[in-house]
Amino acid sequence: TQLLEQSPQFLSIQEGENLTVYCNSSSVFSSLQWYRQEPGEGPVLLVTVVTGGEVKKLKRLTFQFGDARKDSSLHITAAQPGDTGLYLCAGPNDYKLSFGAGTTVTVRA
Amino acid sequence: DAGITQSPRHKVTETGTPVTLRCHQTENHRYMYWYRQDPGHGLRLIHYSYGVKDTDKGEVSDGYSVSRSKTEDFLLTLESATSSQTSVYFCAIRGGLGETQYFGPGTRLLVL
Numbered sequence: 642t643q644l645l646e647q648s649p650q651f652l653s654i655q656e657g658e659n660l661t662v663y664c665n666s667s668s669v670f671s672s673l674q675w676y677r678q679e680p681g682e683g684p685v686l687l688v689t690v691v692t693g694g695e696v697k698k699l700k701r702l703t704f705q706f707g708d709a710r711k712d713s714s715l716h717i718t719a720a721q722p723g724d725t726g727l728y729l730c731a732g733p734n735d736y737k738l739s740f741g742a743g744t745t746v747t748v749r750a
Numbered sequence: 751d752a753g754i755t756q757s758p759r760h761k762v763t764e765t766g767t768p769v770t771l772r773c774h775q776t777e778n779h780r781y782m783y784w785y786r787q788d789p790g791h792g793l794r795l796i797h798y799s800y801g802v803k804d805t806d807k808g809e810v811s812d813g814y815s816v817s818r819s820k821t822e823d824f825l826l827t828l829e830s831a832t833s834s835q836t837s838v839y840f841c842a843i844r845g846g847l848g849e850t851q852y853f854g855p856g857t858r859l860l861v862l
Contacts (some may be wrong), residue, residue, distance in 0.1 A: 647792075650790070664803055672849065674849065674850070681855075681856075682838050682855060683842070683853025683854055683855055683856055684793070684840075684853050685853070686850050686851075686852075689849075689850065716798055718854070729793065731851075733849040736781055736798075736800065736844065736849075737783070737795055737798060737808070738795075738849060738851055740790055740792040740793040740794075742791055742792040743792045
Protein backbone atom coordinates (compact mmCIF):
# COMPACT_ATOMS: atom_id res chain seq x y z
CA THR A 642 0.00 0.00 0.00
CA GLN A 643 1.44 3.35 -1.08
CA LEU A 644 1.35 6.03 1.57
CA LEU A 645 1.47 8.64 -1.19
CA GLU A 646 -0.92 8.53 -4.14
CA GLN A 647 0.03 10.41 -7.28
CA SER A 648 -2.26 11.44 -10.08
CA PRO A 649 -2.47 11.24 -12.94
CA GLN A 650 -0.21 8.30 -13.73
CA PHE A 651 0.48 9.58 -17.25
CA LEU A 652 0.28 13.04 -18.83
CA SER A 653 0.95 13.87 -22.47
CA ILE A 654 0.68 17.49 -23.51
CA GLN A 655 1.77 19.84 -26.26
CA GLU A 656 4.65 22.24 -25.78
CA GLY A 657 3.41 25.49 -24.27
CA GLU A 658 0.52 23.97 -22.33
CA ASN A 659 0.26 23.90 -18.55
CA LEU A 660 0.03 20.82 -16.36
CA THR A 661 -0.53 19.90 -12.74
CA VAL A 662 0.54 16.75 -10.90
CA TYR A 663 -0.99 15.81 -7.55
CA CYS A 664 0.40 13.94 -4.55
CA ASN A 665 -2.05 12.95 -1.82
CA SER A 666 -1.89 11.07 1.45
CA SER A 667 -4.07 10.30 4.43
CA SER A 668 -1.01 10.84 6.63
CA VAL A 669 0.53 14.09 7.78
CA PHE A 670 4.11 14.64 6.69
CA SER A 671 6.67 16.97 8.20
CA SER A 672 7.78 17.76 4.65
CA LEU A 673 7.37 16.52 1.09
CA GLN A 674 9.90 16.27 -1.67
CA TRP A 675 9.58 16.25 -5.44
CA TYR A 676 12.07 14.42 -7.63
CA ARG A 677 12.40 14.24 -11.40
CA GLN A 678 13.83 11.23 -13.14
CA GLU A 679 14.95 11.14 -16.76
CA PRO A 680 15.21 7.88 -18.71
CA GLY A 681 18.25 5.81 -17.75
CA GLU A 682 19.11 7.94 -14.73
CA GLY A 683 18.36 8.10 -11.03
CA PRO A 684 15.87 10.56 -9.53
CA VAL A 685 17.10 14.07 -8.77
CA LEU A 686 15.62 16.30 -6.09
CA LEU A 687 13.72 19.32 -7.38
CA VAL A 688 12.38 20.83 -4.17
CA THR A 689 11.44 20.21 -0.55
CA VAL A 690 8.34 21.86 0.91
CA VAL A 691 8.22 22.10 4.67
CA THR A 692 5.52 24.49 5.87
CA GLY A 693 1.79 23.91 5.44
CA GLY A 694 0.50 26.24 2.71
CA GLU A 695 4.01 26.86 1.40
CA VAL A 696 4.48 27.73 -2.27
CA LYS A 697 7.88 27.38 -3.91
CA LYS A 698 8.79 28.38 -7.44
CA LEU A 699 11.57 26.96 -9.54
CA LYS A 700 11.50 28.83 -12.85
CA ARG A 701 8.34 27.54 -14.56
CA LEU A 702 7.63 24.95 -11.84
CA THR A 703 5.43 25.84 -8.87
CA PHE A 704 5.19 23.52 -5.87
CA GLN A 705 2.54 23.80 -3.20
CA PHE A 706 2.24 22.02 0.16
CA GLY A 707 -1.29 21.66 1.50
CA ASP A 708 -2.33 23.49 4.63
CA ALA A 709 -2.81 20.19 6.48
CA ARG A 710 0.52 18.85 5.18
CA LYS A 711 -1.16 15.81 3.64
CA ASP A 712 -0.92 16.76 -0.01
CA SER A 713 1.19 18.61 -2.53
CA SER A 714 0.99 19.68 -6.14
CA LEU A 715 3.42 20.48 -8.91
CA HIS A 716 2.34 22.90 -11.61
CA ILE A 717 4.36 23.48 -14.77
CA THR A 718 3.63 26.59 -16.80
CA ALA A 719 4.29 26.62 -20.54
CA ALA A 720 5.77 23.13 -20.56
CA GLN A 721 8.77 22.41 -22.76
CA PRO A 722 10.10 19.12 -24.14
CA GLY A 723 12.90 19.32 -21.55
CA ASP A 724 10.27 18.90 -18.83
CA THR A 725 9.63 15.35 -20.03
CA GLY A 726 10.31 12.80 -17.31
CA LEU A 727 8.99 10.88 -14.35
CA TYR A 728 7.95 13.07 -11.43
CA LEU A 729 7.98 11.47 -7.99
CA CYS A 730 6.79 12.83 -4.68
CA ALA A 731 8.31 11.49 -1.46
CA GLY A 732 7.68 11.91 2.23
CA PRO A 733 10.00 11.18 5.16
CA ASN A 734 9.36 8.12 7.31
CA ASP A 735 11.93 7.86 10.12
CA TYR A 736 15.23 7.89 8.22
CA LYS A 737 13.60 6.55 5.09
CA LEU A 738 11.53 8.03 2.27
CA SER A 739 8.18 6.77 1.04
CA PHE A 740 7.66 7.42 -2.64
CA GLY A 741 4.54 7.82 -4.72
CA ALA A 742 4.22 5.67 -7.83
CA GLY A 743 5.13 8.63 -10.03
CA THR A 744 3.65 10.61 -12.89
CA THR A 745 5.14 10.19 -16.35
CA VAL A 746 5.03 13.51 -18.18
CA THR A 747 5.59 13.73 -21.92
CA VAL A 748 5.78 17.14 -23.57
CA ARG A 749 5.44 16.97 -27.35
CA ALA A 750 7.24 19.53 -29.50
CA ASP B 751 27.24 14.84 -8.00
CA ALA B 752 27.10 12.87 -4.73
CA GLY B 753 29.83 10.46 -5.80
CA ILE B 754 27.65 7.35 -6.04
CA THR B 755 28.49 4.57 -8.45
CA GLN B 756 26.74 1.28 -9.05
CA SER B 757 28.10 -1.86 -10.64
CA PRO B 758 27.33 -3.57 -12.83
CA ARG B 759 25.09 -1.17 -14.78
CA HIS B 760 23.45 -4.01 -16.69
CA LYS B 761 23.22 -7.70 -15.95
CA VAL B 762 21.46 -10.67 -17.46
CA THR B 763 21.31 -13.81 -15.37
CA GLU B 764 19.39 -17.04 -15.12
CA THR B 765 16.80 -18.08 -12.58
CA GLY B 766 18.37 -19.67 -9.53
CA THR B 767 21.79 -18.05 -9.78
CA PRO B 768 23.15 -15.70 -7.10
CA VAL B 769 23.65 -12.06 -8.03
CA THR B 770 25.44 -9.28 -6.15
CA LEU B 771 25.04 -5.61 -6.93
CA ARG B 772 27.47 -3.07 -5.57
CA CYS B 773 26.94 0.53 -4.50
CA HIS B 774 29.97 2.70 -3.79
CA GLN B 775 30.01 6.20 -2.35
CA THR B 776 32.94 8.54 -1.86
CA GLU B 777 31.59 10.98 0.76
CA ASN B 778 31.28 8.93 3.98
CA HIS B 779 27.52 9.22 4.27
CA ARG B 780 26.08 7.15 7.09
CA TYR B 781 22.76 6.15 5.50
CA MET B 782 22.58 4.09 2.33
CA TYR B 783 19.53 2.56 0.64
CA TRP B 784 18.64 -0.01 -1.98
CA TYR B 785 15.44 0.44 -4.00
CA ARG B 786 13.85 -1.37 -6.87
CA GLN B 787 11.83 0.46 -9.49
CA ASP B 788 9.07 -1.19 -11.47
CA PRO B 789 6.40 0.37 -13.71
CA GLY B 790 3.42 1.56 -11.70
CA HIS B 791 5.17 1.11 -8.35
CA GLY B 792 7.60 3.99 -8.13
CA LEU B 793 10.57 3.30 -5.89
CA ARG B 794 10.22 0.61 -3.25
CA LEU B 795 12.75 0.23 -0.46
CA ILE B 796 14.47 -3.16 -0.23
CA HIS B 797 16.99 -2.66 2.57
CA TYR B 798 18.84 0.21 4.11
CA SER B 799 21.92 0.75 6.26
CA TYR B 800 22.58 3.25 9.02
CA GLY B 801 26.23 2.39 9.53
CA VAL B 802 28.86 -0.28 9.06
CA LYS B 803 27.27 -3.67 9.80
CA ASP B 804 23.96 -1.93 10.70
CA THR B 805 21.19 -2.76 8.26
CA ASP B 806 17.43 -3.11 8.31
CA LYS B 807 14.65 -4.34 6.05
CA GLY B 808 12.48 -2.23 3.83
CA GLU B 809 9.04 -2.97 2.42
CA VAL B 810 10.13 -5.53 -0.22
CA SER B 811 13.06 -7.35 1.40
CA ASP B 812 12.05 -10.98 0.74
CA GLY B 813 14.64 -12.73 -1.44
CA TYR B 814 17.30 -10.06 -0.84
CA SER B 815 20.14 -9.67 1.62
CA VAL B 816 22.62 -6.85 2.14
CA SER B 817 25.99 -6.27 3.69
CA ARG B 818 28.00 -3.22 4.63
CA SER B 819 31.50 -3.98 5.84
CA LYS B 820 32.88 -0.54 4.92
CA THR B 821 31.25 2.89 5.03
CA GLU B 822 31.68 3.36 1.30
CA ASP B 823 30.24 0.06 0.05
CA PHE B 824 26.72 -1.35 0.31
CA LEU B 825 26.13 -4.71 -1.36
CA LEU B 826 22.77 -6.14 -2.40
CA THR B 827 22.59 -9.91 -2.95
CA LEU B 828 19.89 -11.96 -4.59
CA GLU B 829 20.64 -15.39 -3.17
CA SER B 830 18.72 -17.24 -5.88
CA ALA B 831 17.41 -14.91 -8.55
CA THR B 832 13.82 -15.24 -9.75
CA SER B 833 12.09 -13.66 -12.75
CA SER B 834 10.07 -11.45 -10.39
CA GLN B 835 13.34 -9.77 -9.42
CA THR B 836 13.81 -8.42 -12.93
CA SER B 837 13.88 -4.71 -12.26
CA VAL B 838 15.96 -1.57 -12.14
CA TYR B 839 17.84 -1.27 -8.86
CA PHE B 840 18.88 2.08 -7.42
CA CYS B 841 21.22 2.83 -4.60
CA ALA B 842 20.87 6.09 -2.68
CA ILE B 843 22.58 7.94 0.13
CA ARG B 844 21.05 10.37 2.60
CA GLY B 845 22.91 13.61 2.62
CA GLY B 846 22.73 17.35 2.55
CA LEU B 847 19.82 19.10 4.19
CA GLY B 848 17.00 17.21 5.82
CA GLU B 849 15.84 14.00 4.24
CA THR B 850 17.31 14.53 0.76
CA GLN B 851 18.47 11.38 -0.96
CA TYR B 852 20.95 11.23 -3.81
CA PHE B 853 20.68 8.36 -6.22
CA GLY B 854 23.13 6.35 -8.22
CA PRO B 855 22.65 5.71 -11.95
CA GLY B 856 20.89 2.37 -11.46
CA THR B 857 21.47 -1.26 -12.43
CA ARG B 858 19.21 -2.98 -14.94
CA LEU B 859 18.80 -6.62 -14.00
CA LEU B 860 17.11 -9.16 -16.23
CA VAL B 861 16.47 -12.62 -14.80
CA LEU B 862 15.64 -15.18 -17.48
